[in-house]
Amino acid sequence: MNPSTPAAVTGDAIVETLTASRALLGVIARSLATVMDTVTLPQFRVLVVLSDFGPLRMGELSEKLGANQSSFSRFADRMVTAGLISRQVGTTNRREVIISLTNHGRDIHDTVTEARRAEIAALLGTLSPAEREAVKTGFEIFAGAAGEPPAADLMIVGL
Amino acid sequence: MNPSTPAAVTGDAIVETLTASRALLGVIARSLATVMDTVTLPQFRVLVVLSDFGPLRMGELSEKLGANQSSFSRFADRMVTAGLISRQVGTTNRREVIISLTNHGRDIHDTVTEARRAEIAALLGTLSPAEREAVKTGFEIFAGAAGEPPAADLMIVGL
DNA sequence: TGCAATATATGCCATACTGCAATCATGAAT
DNA sequence: ATTCATGATTGCAGTATGGCATATATTGCA
Incomplete structure (x- = not known):
């Protein structure tokens, strides 16, 4: 389409990608800010995992x-005390302890998810249909090229 | 161009945006993983700030x-001990203490930045020029619509 | 029944981060 | 010279997270 080399195009694309990643990180951060006085980042990660997988054994x-x-x-102790998750002895195997989200824990997770959606929706709302x-x-x-990041990777940054 | 409503387009775009944000978060997380045995997230944030602004006073x-x-x-104490930053008494005002990056600190920052660039470049390299x-x-x-996130927002997640 | 395996919890201890109040060092002003 | 203001450090105290080794409870097996 134009005489610029593929390398040059790629270079620009890298810069744009990094810029966009900062912008998205800002959205993620702001969505978390609303609940950061209630949960810590590692604790929020637990809420995400439980929300994705449903109740899980301690192990x-x-x-x-x-x-x-x-x-x-002991990490779980604190979250139980905070009313974010609950322990239940396993029905079939009484030495297992099942961890589930409490309503409070689920609320917090949903609050963040919804804040994120809302901010992105508002942001896209400022664009023309063509831009959207x-x-x-x-x-x-x-996203297709990158694929879903392994859960372990996201945990590095606590989300 | 097609009969789909703006709302529907926006809804899809939100999903894609959230998916892409997870992918980018994965890139960010992996780039940090390489140095997480040397610095903590809050400490890395200091490296970023010093890298952006140059030497700064404690305050x-x-x-x-x-x-x-x-x-x-005391936070600075730990980073000085770790050889990431250095304290220098101010030249004009001897009660000021100037914090600068050490070579080691700069290396760590650059390592992360470079890892991030490299992964995105590799990712974009798998695309056709049109896709790129x-x-x-x-x-x-x-990114234009979102703008640069305030530094304070990024600090929420420690980066 | 006695013993090994499994799943979780505890004892003990170490580090990172945080805040408030008080202190020390330096510089500026009266 | 004394006092006041500024910039940083220190004393004290607390929370969150983390690991290693050990103890407890339960189950399954011989």
């Missing part, structure tokens, strides 16, 4: 979080 | 980080 949960099992037991379509297409292509 | 730095000034003094262009355009539009 499964600690493994998914990459945490030491014994560390996680361009954003959607670009993100679609990028 | 300026703690303010930019939204931290209590006395907390930050579409990604660039979409991200450009989105």
